[in-house]
Amino acid sequence: MKSLKFLTIIALLAFFVNTQKVLAQGSDIDLLKEQIEAKKNEISVNEEILISGISALKRVNVSLQELKDKQASREEIARKQKVVSSVQKRLSNLKSLIQVKKTELAPLESKLLRKTKKAQEKLASKNAATNTTTDIIADVDVTDKDAERLSQLKAKLENARKKLEADRKAREIAYLNEQEALRLQAEQLNKLDNQIKAKEESIVKEKTTLISDYEDDISINEEILLSGIEGLNRMKSKLETAKKDSTTSKESIQRKQAIIVKIEARLAKIRGDINAKKIELEKLKQK
Numbered sequence: 001m002k003s004l005k006f007l008t009i010i011a012l013l014a015f016f017v018n019t020q021k022v023l024a025q026g027s028d029i030d031l032l033k034e035q036i037e038a039k040k041n042e043i044s045v046n047e048e049i050l051i052s053g054i055s056a057l058k059r060v061n062v063s064l065q066e067l068k069d070k071q072a073s074r075e076e077i078a079r080k081q082k083v084v085s086s087v088q089k090r091l092s093n094l095k096s097l098i099q100v101k102k103t104e105l106a107p108l109e110s111k112l113l114r115k116t117k118k119a120q121e122k123l124a125s126k127n128a129a130t131n132t133t134t135d136i137i138a139d140v141d142v143t144d145k146d147a148e149r150l151s152q153l154k155a156k157l158e159n160a161r162k163k164l165e166a167d168r169k170a171r172e173i174a175y176l177n178e179q180e181a182l183r184l185q186a187e188q189l190n191k192l193d194n195q196i197k198a199k200e201e202s203i204v205k206e207k208t209t210l211i212s213d214y215e216d217d218i219s220i221n222e223e224i225l226l227s228g229i230e231g232l233n234r235m236k237s238k239l240e241t242a243k244k245d246s247t248t249s250k251e252s253i254q255r256k257q258a259i260i261v262k263i264e265a266r267l268a269k270i271r272g273d274i275n276a277k278k279i280e281l282e283k284l285k286q287k
Contacts, residue, residue: 029119032112039105046098047169053091054172057179060084088183091176207284214281221274228267235260 064080239256242248 029112029115032108032115036105036108036112039101039108043098043101043105046094046101050091050094050098050176051169051172053087053094054176057084057087057091057176060087061179085183088176088179092180095173095176207287211281211284214277214284218274218277218281221270221277225267225270225274228263228270232260232263232267235263 060083064084067077067080242253242256
């Protein structure tokens, strides 16, 4: 008899311990459910804001197109394009945030599934061990077929609504992705346009500098040529004077003649250089 009481006490203690474990498990599950619900609510709010933002983006794009159609000023169009770009960036950031929240939600749902399954297994094991209940077989006789069909119809309607909402969100997200791709493409084109303009300005600047250099060289050479011609004329005058002077030696006359020849050769080279630079300068100006 004492042994029976002892076994009964042990069984009750085991039942109590198992019950406490199940309750603790249930508390963890409730906490997970709250966390999942809060995360889902946050995602839903952000998705609604995103959809509303995409609608605003569409309106701004329409406004931008109207400005282009009525040929508004470049400043007005640029200001509106800046607004469009800002809206697109904010919506893209919000879309990324939603994806992050969904990524955070997935492990929570997996954890809840594991804990729920584990709790159900423990509950089934406890019920089998204590064997305090009897099997109840319920024979359900469904007689109201109309009510059953109505319930099925409501379920189909709810599923259809969910699918419609999902499709609507998918289309709006697709529009946002398309606009984001177009914005990035426009930025690349603007970047290329700026590079081309910078290169053109560099070429113009280089051309202007080169023209200025040619003109300076020509001007300097013309001054040298004028001075050289004056020097040549003086040398020729000296030569004529020397020829008329009977006291001038033949060697002195020959030396003066040689100097004149060298000066003339040097001046001819300067003339050739001036003419060549003038030709190059004219070609450069015509480019």
